[in-house]
Amino acid sequence: MANPTVSAAVVDDDPIQVEILRGIAEIAGLGDTMDLTAFRSLGDFLSGAGRSTFDLVFLDRRLPDSEGFNAALATLSQARLACPVVLMSAHAGKDIARPYGLTIIGPVDKLELTQPEYLKRLFEQAKNPANQRNG
Amino acid sequence: MGDNTLLLPLQQRMVKQLPEDSRFFARLARSALIADDISREHRELADHLHRIAGRSSQLGYVQLGQKLSRLERQLEVKGRPSAKLLAAIANTARDAIDETLINDAPKLAPMKAPDRYKKITATTGKTALVVEDDIELGPLARSTLADMGFDAVRLAASAEQALSECYVLRPNLIVCDWRLRQASGLDLLKTIRNGGVAGLDATPFIMLTSQNDKKSVQVALRTGADDFIVKPFSIARLRGAVARLLEIEAPVPARSDKDEDDDTLEL
Numbered sequence: 228m229a230n231p232t233v234s235a236a237v238v239d240d241d242p243i244q245v246e247i248l249r250g251i252a253e254i255a256g257l258g259d260t261m262d263l264t265a266f267r268s269l270g271d272f273l274s275g276a277g278r279s280t281f282d283l284v285f286l287d288r289r290l291p292d293s294e295g296f297n298a299a300l301a302t303l304s305q306a307r308l309a310c311p312v313v314l315m316s317a318h319a320g321k322d323i324a325r326p327y328g329l330t331i332i333g334p335v336d337k338l339e340l341t342q343p344e345y346l347k348r349l350f351e352q353a354k355n356p357a358n359q360r361n362g
Numbered sequence: 363m364g365d366n367t368l369l370l371p372l373q374q375r376m377v378k379q380l381p382e383d384s385r386f387f388a389r390l391a392r393s394a395l396i397a398d399d400i401s402r403e404h405r406e407l408a409d410h411l412h413r414i415a416g417r418s419s420q421l422g423y424v425q426l427g428q429k430l431s432r433l434e435r436q437l438e439v440k441g442r443p444s445a446k447l448l449a450a451i452a453n454t455a456r457d458a459i460d461e462t463l464i465n466d467a468p469k470l471a472p473m474k475a476p477d478r479y480k481k482i483t484a485t486t487g488k489t490a491l492v493v494e495d496d497i498e499l500g501p502l503a504r505s506t507l508a509d510m511g512f513d514a515v516r517l518a519a520s521a522e523q524a525l526s527e528c529y530v531l532r533p534n535l536i537v538c539d540w541r542l543r544q545a546s547g548l549d550l551l552k553t554i555r556n557g558g559v560a561g562l563d564a565t566p567f568i569m570l571t572s573q574n575d576k577k578s579v580q581v582a583l584r585t586g587a588d589d590f591i592v593k594p595f596s597i598a599r600l601r602g603a604v605a606r607l608l609e610i611e612a613p614v615p616a617r618s619d620k621d622e623d624d625d626t627l628e629l
Binding site for chain 2: 241243244246247250251254287288289315336337338340341
């Protein structure tokens with residue numbers, strides 16, 4: 228039986244980083260089972276049609292319309308995002324507020340995201356119904 | 363991860379972009395020092411540090427990624443940095459990238475450059491390469507050239523590193539110490555003049571040396587050096603030599619300048 232497809236959003240304004248993530252997913256053997264959509268800003272992501280259908284969101288700390296995780300998480304919380312959010316940062320502070328009812332993973336060092344096995348585990352977790360909120 | 367062929371094209375793109383990133387940080391540093399309001403420079407520096415730090419780490423340039431990441435953090439901690447600090451951080455980022463270009467970037471391709479690697483080149487403005495293993499003179503020569511307005515100036519500590527750098531930087535000028543640890547500056551000069559790096563055989567080459575005897579000067583010039591500067595040298599002497607060779611505007615020391623008399627031998 229084929230693995231279920233994972234639909235992930237990457238919110239990052241650096242197109243190269245999106246390509247890197249895509250490349251590593253390929254290396255991890257997730258190429259056929261992963262559907263990855265890139266958004267250059269939080270606004271783009273929130274206005275994107277069908278955002279509620281993602282299984283996982285990769286969020287960069289620094290975006291054109293949002294600086295730092297706290298503001299972005301507050302916005303995503305207000306938008307009642309149902310899926311887990313992976314915070315991508317090499318050096319995020321430890322004072323990230325998590326009171327928003329979101330499922331938050333990380334902050335994860337971007338270097339760690341280059342490990343195919345780690346990415347695989349993330350995607351497996353994303354498909355776990357226990358990690359999905361009903362919004 | 364670094365040698366994974368799926369990521370190699372991305373690594374190459376990143377490395378190809380690095381000279382421009384280096385120039386960007388240098389421009390930003392200059393701009394910060396003359397701007398009335400550095401908020402734009404602050405934002406651009408933070409954005410650029412964040413971006414390059416992330417990609418560098420992910421593409422296997424971990425050391426560069428960590429250095430830039432530390433600078434990004436430093437910038438954040440400072441909140442509203444002064445223009446001087448902002449410029450210092452930008453210049454440090456430039457140095458970190460330049461080091462990577464000298465030490466790590468060539469590993470992506472064999473030394474005998476295939477066509478795809480020759481494309482990794484500075485395309486705008488003039489670039490210079492300083493080959494010097496002295497920890498004081500090397501940075502001095504480099505900053506002198508940077509102050510003269512070169513878009514990018516890189517520092518190599520050996521002839522071998524210099525050759526690698528030549529493929530990447532395509533320098534418009536080479537300033538090289540004669541006595542290096544392994545292959546000498548004279549060996550590098552011969553290699554360059556004999557077409558060891560395609561297209562650079564006529565690149566202006568200034569030899570630095572502590573050997574000021576007539577025979578050494580003759581050997582260097584006959585091998586193809588365009589100028590010969592005896593160490594210790596003054597900034598004015600180096601600036602003058604560079605300005606003459608590249609026919610660019612720079613304060614050229616007068617013939618009566620003491621430096622000129624000190625380290626130029628009449629043949």
